[in-house]
Amino acid sequence: MLSVENLEKTYSSGDEALKGVSMEVSGNEVVAIIGPSGAGKSTFIRCINQLTEPTSGSIELDGVDLTGLSDGELRDQRRNMGMIFQEYGLVERLSVMENVLAGRLGYLSAWNAFRRDFPEEDVRHARATLDRVGLGGHDDNRADELSGGQRQRVGIARAVVQRPKILLVDEPTSSLDPETSRAVMQLLTEIAADEDIPVLINIHEVELALEYADRVVGLADGRLVFEGSPSDLDENARDTIYRATAESSSDPDGDAEGSNGTDPRMITESR
Amino acid sequence: MATDIATRSGDWERFDRRKKLLRYFGLLGTLIVTLASWQALGVRYTYLETAPEMTFNLFQRMYPPDTAYAPEIVAPMIATVNIAVVGTMVAILMAIPVAYLGARNTTPNRYTYSLGKFLIVASRSVHVIIWALIFVILFGTGTLAGILSVAFRSIGFLAKLLSEEIEEIDETALEAIQATGAGRLETMMYGVVPQVKPAFIGISVYRWDINVREATIIGFVGAGGIGMELQTRINFFDWNGVLTILIAILLVVMFSELFSAYVRKKVR
Amino acid sequence: MSATSDDRYAEYDGQWKRPTVFRSHTVKYAVYAVVLLFVAWNVWAVRLPLDRIVQGFGSAGVLVGNMFPPDFGVSIVVRTTEFGVPVPVGTNVSDGAVRLWDGMVETIAMSIVATVVGVIISIPIAVMAAENLVPKPVYIIGRTIVSVSRALHELVVGIIVVVGFGFGALAGVVALVWATPGFLAKLIAEDLEDIDPAQIDAIRSTGASPLQVMLFGVAPQVMPRLIGLTIYRWDINVRAATILGVVGAGGIGNVLVRSFDRYDYQYSLAIILAIIAVVLVGEAVSAIARRRVQ
Numbered sequence: 104m105l106s107v108e109n110l111e112k113t114y115s116s117g118d119e120a121l122k123g124v125s126m127e128v129s130g131n132e133v134v135a136i137i138g139p140s141g142a143g144k145s146t147f148i149r150c151i152n153q154l155t156e157p158t159s160g161s162i163e164l165d166g167v168d169l170t171g172l173s174d175g176e177l178r179d180q181r182r183n184m185g186m187i188f189q190e191y192g193l194v195e196r197l198s199v200m201e202n203v204l205a206g207r208l209g210y211l212s213a214w215n216a217f218r219r220d221f222p223e224e225d226v227r228h229a230r231a232t233l234d235r236v237g238l239g240g241h242d243d244n245r246a247d248e249l250s251g252g253q254r255q256r257v258g259i260a261r262a263v264v265q266r267p268k269i270l271l272v273d274e275p276t277s278s279l280d281p282e283t284s285r286a287v288m289q290l291l292t293e294i295a296a297d298e299d300i301p302v303l304i305n306i307h308e309v310e311l312a313l314e315y316a317d318r319v320v321g322l323a324d325g326r327l328v329f330e331g332s333p334s335d336l337d338e339n340a341r342d343t344i345y346r347a348t349a350e351s352s353s354d355p356d357g358d359a360e361g362s363n364g365t366d367p368r369m370i371t372e373s374r
Numbered sequence: 375m376a377t378d379i380a381t382r383s384g385d386w387e388r389f390d391r392r393k394k395l396l397r398y399f400g401l402l403g404t405l406i407v408t409l410a411s412w413q414a415l416g417v418r419y420t421y422l423e424t425a426p427e428m429t430f431n432l433f434q435r436m437y438p439p440d441t442a443y444a445p446e447i448v449a450p451m452i453a454t455v456n457i458a459v460v461g462t463m464v465a466i467l468m469a470i471p472v473a474y475l476g477a478r479n480t481t482p483n484r485y486t487y488s489l490g491k492f493l494i495v496a497s498r499s500v501h502v503i504i505w506a507l508i509f510v511i512l513f514g515t516g517t518l519a520g521i522l523s524v525a526f527r528s529i530g531f532l533a534k535l536l537s538e539e540i541e542e543i544d545e546t547a548l549e550a551i552q553a554t555g556a557g558r559l560e561t562m563m564y565g566v567v568p569q570v571k572p573a574f575i576g577i578s579v580y581r582w583d584i585n586v587r588e589a590t591i592i593g594f595v596g597a598g599g600i601g602m603e604l605q606t607r608i609n610f611f612d613w614n615g616v617l618t619i620l621i622a623i624l625l626v627v628m629f630s631e632l633f634s635a636y637v638r639k640k641v642r
Numbered sequence: 643m644s645a646t647s648d649d650r651y652a653e654y655d656g657q658w659k660r661p662t663v664f665r666s667h668t669v670k671y672a673v674y675a676v677v678l679l680f681v682a683w684n685v686w687a688v689r690l691p692l693d694r695i696v697q698g699f700g701s702a703g704v705l706v707g708n709m710f711p712p713d714f715g716v717s718i719v720v721r722t723t724e725f726g727v728p729v730p731v732g733t734n735v736s737d738g739a740v741r742l743w744d745g746m747v748e749t750i751a752m753s754i755v756a757t758v759v760g761v762i763i764s765i766p767i768a769v770m771a772a773e774n775l776v777p778k779p780v781y782i783i784g785r786t787i788v789s790v791s792r793a794l795h796e797l798v799v800g801i802i803v804v805v806g807f808g809f810g811a812l813a814g815v816v817a818l819v820w821a822t823p824g825f826l827a828k829l830i831a832e833d834l835e836d837i838d839p840a841q842i843d844a845i846r847s848t849g850a851s852p853l854q855v856m857l858f859g860v861a862p863q864v865m866p867r868l869i870g871l872t873i874y875r876w877d878i879n880v881r882a883a884t885i886l887g888v889v890g891a892g893g894i895g896n897v898l899v900r901s902f903d904r905y906d907y908q909y910s911l912a913i914i915l916a917i918i919a920v921v922l923v924g925e926a927v928s929a930i931a932r933r934r935v936q
């Protein structure tokens with residue numbers, strides 16, 4: 104179970120990307136985070152596995168606080184979180200299999216990493232996972248020979264072979280065409296069920312969120328402004344999420360509360 | 375509408391005329407500068423008149439190549455290749471840290487970046503012959519001075535191209551690997567090395583190929599290789615021997631060029 | 643979970659080897675071994691004398707000490723006024739400074755003349771070395787000229803011309819001209835091979851002669867690049883011209899070698915710095931000019 108308390112992030116540039124976000128994710132639910140560009144979605148995901156260091160607040164994964172860990176402890180914890188990137192984050196010159204096995208690097212010495220000497224069990228798991236994401240037989244292809252959708256599947260496979268306790272997914276579909284996007288979302292929800300782990304997905308396309316998520320979270324201007332089931336996300340709620348930034352950027356203070364007051368389904372109520 | 379077209383074509387003509395004028399001035403300027411340069415060289419024209427005859431004479435004296443002499447140049451020819459190989463190796467070892475400093479995304483701070491850039495420029499702007507002059511003073515004549523001059527000359531070249539390659543590394547791939555819980559060293563092995571390795575091999579082999587050529591001339595200032603032998607033959611007016619050496623150089627250089635082109639085509 | 647996962651994936655092959663660009667892993671290790679042995683042999687063959695390396699770098703400090711400060715041969719004449727204030731009243735230019743200046747002027751003059759002549763010679767060679775424009779025998783001759791021009795370093799040509807014919811700066815020009823087709827004709831030939839055949843056919847169909855085809859069908863397509871490469875070649879020629887004097891083929895290199903022979907290291911450093919300055923300025927001018935024409 105992941106539980107985030109009052110997370111804040113202020114970049115050195117002065118941008119307040121997160122202004123106190125709290126959230127819990129557990130079981131095998133698929134949670135979609137939606138919100139306008141610049142709302143802080145990526146920052147939130149990146150703070151969870153500390154690719155970006157949060158300014159304050161706590162993040163607990165199965166009872167272990169992830170903030171303020173030593174380098175070694177952080178590496179151990181990161182092995183429990185599978186991360187999937189918008190731009191795939193593959194090493195383009197390596198083969199598909201090598202990219203997938205990269206998910207096991209946290210358990211390997213540098214020398215074995217250099218020699219690509221992975222335990223047989225890891226290799227079996229990687230093969231099975233490649234099959235699972237529909238890339239069986241592509242083991243020896245170079246990553247740069249694949250299509251966008253295929254690359255994203257490799258990225259997903261890499262996260263899955265980590266045997267993570269949670270999947271963190273940052274805009275998995277923004278570089279893909281609509282059809283491929285749906286296939287990738289379908290795959291992610293299936294994996295959540297199969298592996299019995301929660302999946303946290305940042306996503307731009309509200310329609311995809313509605314179709315695949317169990318729960319939707321609305322982020323605007325660094326604050327949580329909506330939380331509920333997809334059916335709760337009506338015209339009104341969307342307006343709040345996507346208007347909040349527009350208004351707050353013209354008037355930095357005070358309107359988030361205003362919209363909360365006008366909509367009973369907003370965060371105050373669902374808590 | 376008619377006026378529209380008229381003004382437009384007028385514009386076009388004006389633009390064209392300006393371009394033409396610029397071109398004529400450019401041509402005229404080049405001509406004047408060239409003539410002035412020719413004047414500055416102070417060439418005696420009698421030389422030019424006799425040049426064809428002298429060229430023909432020289433070729434006549436060179437031909438045929440001295441085959442009996444050929445075995446004697448095997449050793450200095452091999453030494454030339456040795457200098458190129460070892461010089462390139464030394465340069466590679468020194469270029470890696472310099473490239474690390476000279477790449478914007480790996481350099482620790484502004485000052486180290488400037489240091490890296492300075493070393494690159496310093497190495498590149500001093501010709502191999504000048505390096506050789508310096509190293510012959512320090513290490514005496516011979517192969518050692520040759521290796522070091524080839525190496526010092528190559529550092530900048532290698533480090534420049536390598537740092538450009540490092541700057542093009544895909545950072546998200548590195549982040550993705552870190553996100554799996556991999557350590558710094560594993561990330562290097564798995565993320566950085568594969569991204570720069572092909573280019574690095576290509577650049578190194580390319581520089582080696584250039585260095586074979588450079589190693590043929592550093593002997594003129596005493597820094598080893600076939601150049602010393604060539605200079606001796608020329609000073610003795612042993613023109614048949616000279617032709618033998620030229621043919622040997624031609625073969626070795628062409629082979630190394632073909633080899634380097636082949637390797638560069640293969641590694642991606 | 644890990645206990646069950648073993649069974650879940652049991653059907654999959656646990657053996658995996660990183661794919662290699664070589665035909666097989668055996669070939670890969672064989673190639674690595676050969677490369678390693680080759681390098682090892684080279685290192686062994688030159689038998690680097692460690693003591694001399696240490697000693698040499700030890701004396702580097704002394705040499706650098708002897709080189710500083712660089713002596714350009716230009717000094718400022720200072721007169722102390724009646725109030726004890728030193729005032730610069732003029733400059734004193736020594737022979738060395740004059741030789742440095744003359745050497746540089748000659749270097750640059752050589753580079754310019756050699757570029758112009760070299761380019762003029764390279765154009766027909768480029769056409770000869772373009773496979774799509776000339777018959778096969780001509781193409782082979784063209785490629786051979788390019789290869790020989792590339793293979794023999796300009797300094798090798800320079801030393802032969804100097805000893806064979808005996809002229810200074812002109813020998814340098816000959817050497818630079820010699821080296822030009824290896825660069826310029828090669829690159830232009832590659833461009834010529836990529837030109838649009840439709841444009842040539844269009845000109846040819848009007849009944850144009852081969853020369854007219856060259857002038858109106860081919861030349862316009864490669865002209866901008868030819869100009870760019872010419873400027874680039876000039877920049878290379880400046881570099882090369884600074885050292886041709888080492889073998890007596892004119893330019894500043896001659897002054898440099900003689901300063902070394904006379905152990906006049908402060909003057910040597912001044913010359914080296916001047917060379918670097920001229921080379922960097924040449925590079926900058928060339929870069930700017932190339933950007934302007936493109």
Ligand SMILES: Nc1ncnc2c1ncn2[C@@H]1O[C@H](COP(=O)(O)OP(=O)(O)OP(=O)(O)O)[C@@H](O)[C@H]1O
Binds near residue numbers: 114115118119120
């Ligand atoms: N590395 C950084 N340094 C400084 N400011 C940053 C950095 N990354 C993000 N920000 C700022 O933080 C805020 C939130 O950015 P973030 O990338 O988290 O938004 P997002 O919701 O993911 O947007 P998008 O939908 O466009 O990806 C923005 O104002 C952004 O300018």
Ligand SMILES: [Mg+2]
Binds near residue numbers: 144145
């Ligand atoms: Mg984002």
